[in-house]
Amino acid sequence: MLDYHLHLWEHSQSDVGYALDQVAAYCEQAARRGVTEVALTEHAFRFRDVLSAVGDFWSRSGHEPSAAMAAYFDFHARNDLAQYVDFAERAREEGLPVRVGLEVDLYRDRMEPLAQLLEQFPFDVLIGSVHWLDEWLFDDLDDEYQMEQWRIRDVDEVWRDYGRALEELAESRVVDVLAHPDVIKVAGFRPDNPDSLWSVITEAALTADLSVEVSSAGWFKPANEPYPAPGLLDRLVARGVRFTTASDAHRLERVGARMDDLATLLESRGVHHLASYDQRRRLDVSLRGPEDSGVSAQ
Ligand SMILES: [Zn+2]
Numbered sequence: 001m002l003d004y005h006l007h008l009w010e011h012s013q014s015d016v017g018y019a020l021d022q023v024a025a026y027c028e029q030a031a032r033r034g035v036t037e038v039a040l041t042e043h044a045f046r047f048r049d050v051l052s053a054v055g056d057f058w059s060r061s062g063h064e065p066s067a068a069m070a071a072y073f074d075f076h077a078r079n080d081l082a083q084y085v086d087f088a089e090r091a092r093e094e095g096l097p098v099r100v101g102l103e104v105d106l107y108r109d110r111m112e113p114l115a116q117l118l119e120q121f122p123f124d125v126l127i128g129s130v131h132w133l134d135e136w137l138f139d140d141l142d143d144e145y146q147m148e149q150w151r152i153r154d155v156d157e158v159w160r161d162y163g164r165a166l167e168e169l170a171e172s173r174v175v176d177v178l179a180h181p182d183v184i185k186v187a188g189f190r191p192d193n194p195d196s197l198w199s200v201i202t203e204a205a206l207t208a209d210l211s212v213e214v215s216s217a218g219w220f221k222p223a224n225e226p227y228p229a230p231g232l233l234d235r236l237v238a239r240g241v242r243f244t245t246a247s248d249a250h251r252l253e254r255v256g257a258r259m260d261d262l263a264t265l266l267e268s269r270g271v272h273h274l275a276s277y278d279q280r281r282r283l284d285v286s287l288r289g290p291e292d293s294g295v296s297a298q
């Protein structure tokens with residue numbers, strides 16, 4: 001198995017450092033849960049360089065919560081991207097089964113300057129996410145204002161808007177994998193019929209030749225099911241989309257969480273291989289066996 005979505009820092013932390021011990025502990029915990037290779041995928045918005053490249057995108061919407069967005073990104077973007085990449089490379093050089101990755105958010109109309117920045121770094125894998133729609137952080141479950149929006153807005157329209165954002169993310173060709181592809185269900189607000197979003201996600205993955213992440217994180221949220229939903233997973237499998245597996249852990253206890261359940265989801269649908277990445281090239285690895293795993297095979 002792979003855990004291709006791991007964070008070094010919790011959201012409550014701002015100025016944080018790098019410790020090889022932490023990554024070693026992640027790898028040990030992952031191995032106990034059947035994972036042979038991990039990817040470090042810190043949020044792109046943690047880095048000053050990224051914020052400089054994309055600018056204060058939230059202020060362009062001109063809506064009231066811009067101040068909240070400014071405060072959020074000021075708090076989070078305190079780190080240096082080169083330092084992070086160096087650290088992840090050092091972990092690999094120390095012999096840990098680590099890939100150098102990043103979780104890249106969609107910045108509407110700003111993906112080109114972001115791509116130019118990211119091209120300067122030797123990433124193995126870039127996973128792509130939609131965490132906000134313009135000025136709304138729809139997945140910030142701890143923020144009352146953001147969650148109140150779910151009760152005010154039209155859920156069907158929100159899901160459509162999310163689909164458009166995800167299409168833009170895929171079309172930008174900046175990322176290799178669609179992370180938590182149906183995360184718009186995170187807070188538990190769903191339309192009667194998710195079909196049209198599922199079609200958008202499937203076509204977006206196929207058109208841009210992206211792998212899709214199968215993540216246990218949704219089991220720990222109000223949505224209470226994996227990403228993607230089982231019905232969406234059926235579609236993706238039927239269309240021949242490739243998969244990574246992930247926990248999206250922000251702390252040690254969650255690394256490799258429910259990997260067995262993810263394996264069962266995939267194997268019961270006849271999927272026995274995963275997509276791993278080496279310097280942005282996709283490799284085919286066996287879902288269970290360490291013998292085919294990218295890092296250990298080298
Ligand atoms: Zn995410």
Ligand SMILES: [Zn+2]
Binds near residue numbers: 005
């Ligand atoms: Zn994440």
